[in-house]
Amino acid sequence: MADTTQNGFALRIRALLPAGWFPAAPGTGETEQAPVLNALLQGFGSVFAWVWGLLASTSDQTRLATMTGAFLDMFAADFFGTTLTRNPGESDDAFRARIEEALFPSLGTRPDVVNVIADEVGTAGRVIEPRNATDCKGLGTLSSPAIGGGYGYGVAALRYGSRGVPFQLFAQLPTGDTNPPATQTLTRITNVMPAGTIAWVQDVETLD
Numbered sequence: 183m184a185d186t187t188q189n190g191f192a193l194r195i196r197a198l199l200p201a202g203w204f205p206a207a208p209g210t211g212e213t214e215q216a217p218v219l220n221a222l223l224q225g226f227g228s229v230f231a232w233v234w235g236l237l238a239s240t241s242d243q244t245r246l247a248t249m250t251g252a253f254l255d256m257f258a259a260d261f262f263g264t265t266l267t268r269n270p271g272e273s274d275d276a277f278r279a280r281i282e283e284a285l286f287p288s289l290g291t292r293p294d295v296v297n298v299i300a301d302e303v304g305t306a307g308r309v310i311e312p313r314n315a316t317d318c319k320g321l322g323t324l325s326s327p328a329i330g331g332g333y334g335y336g337v338a339a340l341r342y343g344s345r346g347v348p349f350q351l352f353a354q355l356p357t358g359d360t361n362p363p364a365t366q367t368l369t370r371i372t373n374v375m376p377a378g379t380i381a382w383v384q385d386v387e388t389l390d
Contacts (some may be wrong), residue, residue, distance in 0.1 A: 186234045192220070192227030250274050253312065257281065287374070292351075295381065298353055302367040308389050310341060317387040347367040349379040357385040369384035 184190065196207055214220050243253040243358075254274055258266050258281050266291055268277045288294050292309060299307035310317045318341040323333035353371065355363060363383045371381050 186231060188224060188227040188231040190227070191230040191234075192213075192223040194222050195226055196220075207387055231266060246278065249278070254281070261285065278304055289374050290376040291374075295351070295353065295371055298370045298374055299353060302370060303355050306357055307356060308332070310352040310354075312344045312347045312350060312352075315343060317341065322326055349376075351379075351381050354385045354386045354389060355383065356387070356389050359385055360387060361385050 185193070193207055196204075196240075204219050208214050241251065241268065242248040246254075246257060249257055254277055256266055256269070258277070261281075262284060266281065288297075292311070296306070299309070312318065315323055355367065363385050368383060371383060375381055
């Protein structure tokens with residue numbers, strides 16, 4: 183591979199000079215016989231090395247996977263305007279991951295809602311679908327807990343499902359308080375929910 187350092191470019195230029203005009207480049211351990219010429223060529227070599235580095239860097243900025251710095255910010259601005267900007271102190275890798283997620287979003291499934299809650303709150307929340315027996319488990323009897331997939335009425339922490347409320351879910355966000363959910367969180371949940379569905383969202387102190 184060609185030497186693209188400052189000295190490498192200086193030596194390549196020196197090799198193009200007419201033979202006999204200047205002393206040959208010194209070998210390893212030898213003394214430079216033309217220091218003025220060498221200084222001049224090193225200046226040219228510095229410029230060429232900088233240009234080469236710029237070209238290599240420019241090539242990296244043509245692909246999202248290798249973009250860095252301001253080029254990554256410009257990419258996000260081109261695609262998303264002001265709706266997706268870099269957070270204070272956010273690294274290139276973290277910002278790139280959010281850009282890729284926005285470019286190729288997974289939408290319309292329960293895991294998408296679960297992932298949004300975890301991303302917003304910083305920990306897993308709880309999603310309850312009234313028509314999902316796994317979420318409710320309250321429809322059953324204490325004497326025959328397995329009937330109907332439930333574990334019995336009146337059992338702590340169990341819920342009663344309903345087939346009469348399709349396309350709805352309840353989401354509990356363990357934020358440590360009971361304040362109304364943040365607007366940003368509600369918007370993000372709405373964005374991943376299928377059309378015609380409803381999410382009832384609640385901040386809770388704990389999921390216990």
